[in-house]
Amino acid sequence: MPAVSSIPIPALHRADVLVIGGGVMGLWAGVMALRAGLSVCLIEASRIGAGASGGLLGALMPHMPDRWNEKKALQREALVSLESEIARIEAETGLSCFYRRCGRIMPLLRPQHVERALRHGEDAAQNWPVGHVWRFEAQPGIEGWPDRAGAPAGIVVETLTARLSPRALLGALDARLRADPHCRVIEDDPVRSLDAQEGSALSASGLRLGFSACIVAAGVESFPFLAEGLPSSAPPLGQKVKGQAALLDARIDPALPILFADGLYVVAHENGQVAIGSTSEEQFADPASTDEQLDALIARAVALAPGLAGAPVIERWAGLRPKAIGREPMVGRHPDLPRLFALTGGFKISFGIAHHMAEAVVGEILGRPMTLPQPFLLATHMSLARTGGKTRA
Ligand SMILES: Cc1cc2nc3c(=O)[nH]c(=O)nc-3n(C[C@H](O)[C@H](O)[C@H](O)COP(=O)(O)OP(=O)(O)OC[C@H]3O[C@@H](n4cnc5c(N)ncnc54)[C@H](O)[C@@H]3O)c2cc1C
Incomplete structure (x- = not known):
């Protein structure tokens, strides 16, 4: 046997x-x-x-509209088609993804940035989907979003960016x-x-x-x-690139555009909470911890949008991004x-x-x-x- x-x-x-x-x-x-x-x-x-x-963030931001190439075109198609893809998933499941094409505001710090912003406006007119703009404005149109002191040379407003709730x-x-x-x-x-x-x-x-x-x-x-x-x-x-983010119970208008300034994202979500991110760390000891780098980001966000001052931080979070x-x-x-x-x-x-x-x-x-x-x-x-x-x- x-x-x-x-x-x-x-x-x-x-x-x-x-x-x-x-x-x-x-x-x-x-x-x-x-x-x-x-x-x-x-x-x-x-x-x-x-x-x-x-x-926590869920920002859906297009690449810059200048120096157009195949990669940027692909991302543009994806950002446009995502809207109907999400609508389909929501219809199939009855669950909301809290998606909104909220747009984005970028503060300008120096007068020479204005010329570039105007040039990018022309690039966007050529390369972005019809109806979406990249526009210079001399000062913020929404009080405190961002604070005028944080945008001494004006702002760029663009309308292609969206956001959703990742979870x-x-x-x-x-x-x-x-x-x-x-x-x-x-x-x-x-x-x-x-x-x-x-x-x-x-x-x-x-x-x-x-x-x-x-x-x-x-x-x-x-x-x-x-x-x-x-x-x-x-x-x-x-490689693994660590990022930290925070969630504030800010109770603000969920329709506000994303604020984006030099790597800082401030994202208003549908329930009035605000996500703030993100660090980008190639060296780190603990992938899951949050630290003073996140405190600094929160402080920058509050300086840019003073209405966030005092809002309780309800979550601090870290994750590892895959970078090929x-x-x-x-x-x-x-x-x-x-x-x-x-x-x-x-x-x-x-x-x-x-x-x-x-x-x-x-x-x-x-x-x-x-x-x-x-x-x-x-x-x-x-x-x-x-x-x-x-x-x-
Ligand atoms: C702080 C921060 C902010 C960010 N903000 C944005 C943003 O605003 N917009 C945006 O588009 N992107 C953002 N990103 C990037 C985005 O989160 C990542 O690019 C994306 O989540 C990667 O998705 P993934 O499915 O490739 O990987 P993951 O979400 O990491 O999923 C991989 C999964 O595989 C599982 N897994 C691992 N090994 C195994 C195994 N052996 N067997 C089975 N399962 C396994 C893991 O448990 C994990 O759940 C951010 C990232 C960070 C860290």
Whole structure:
């Protein structure tokens, strides 16, 4: 009689698409795959929104309207199409994402900034969607938003920027997935190993998951999964950049535009709360802690918008943004492993583009030509790593 192994082989659970990661990228990937008629298993190491996506800001800001290129055009399309995508998810789930095209105000500090602002106005007229403007105004039109002292040379007002509630969007996407009989969502179970040749993954709890295609959307943890085939001397495919943000119970008008000044975001949300962010830290000891750098941001926000003074800080939060080696998002099929796909590296703009990137990856899985620019492709990032490329600052 042959010897019987005492180690049980876990049963194989199969789906057309395995999505690793329950952040904004992974959730949109699941939704797009289901819409395309594919079955989906989404597996999340912790809980939905445990990574960078579970934050506070939700700003959806376009790139500058000058020096127009393919990348800026793609983001413009994504920001425009997001509005109807969100309306669709809201209609399907009955849940609000608290989306609003609120626009943005940028204070100008020096007279020479005015000329540039006027030039950008012409660029926006040429490159932005019809009806959206980038406009110089000599002084703030909304009292205290920003304070005149913070905008000595006037302000720029632009109308393309929007915002949403990150957690509400994740909740709606999650609900959309769970309501679909062709989708399984697993939480609290990290993927430990991936065999992209064979088409299977093993989770920490011992689940064996079979797939035809695997989309790696594990945020900052994506890079090692995707590095297969790179020499051990190659630099990592991406890095972790910490960000801190705060939420104030400011009880202000939710329709106020986002204030944006030199890396500082002040975002009014639908419930009158205000999110303030964000630090950008490449060196840090504790990814989850907040510190005096966040206090300084809050102080800057209060100086810019004095109406926020005294508003209780109801949450302090930190997360790790995925920054790919080539700086652009990292998307698409692995050059040597046809079942393996990347969907990460959104760095500071994931919420505005995730639906668009996810749709492109699902299209590629279905055999459609990849429509995203070359610098976004996983293959491009891998070539950069092969030649020892460093992430640009
Ligand atoms: C302070 C701050 C402010 C920001 N503000 C904005 C903003 O205003 N607008 C904007 O567009 N972007 C903003 N960003 C950036 C944005 O949050 C990120 O780019 C985005 O959330 C990345 O989404 P993701 O799905 O790629 O990764 P994540 O949200 O990090 O999701 C990855 C998920 O994968 C899971 N995971 C990891 N390893 C495994 C594994 N082995 N198995 C299974 N699951 C795994 C993680 O638990 C996590 O939930 C901000 C980021 C920070 C930190």
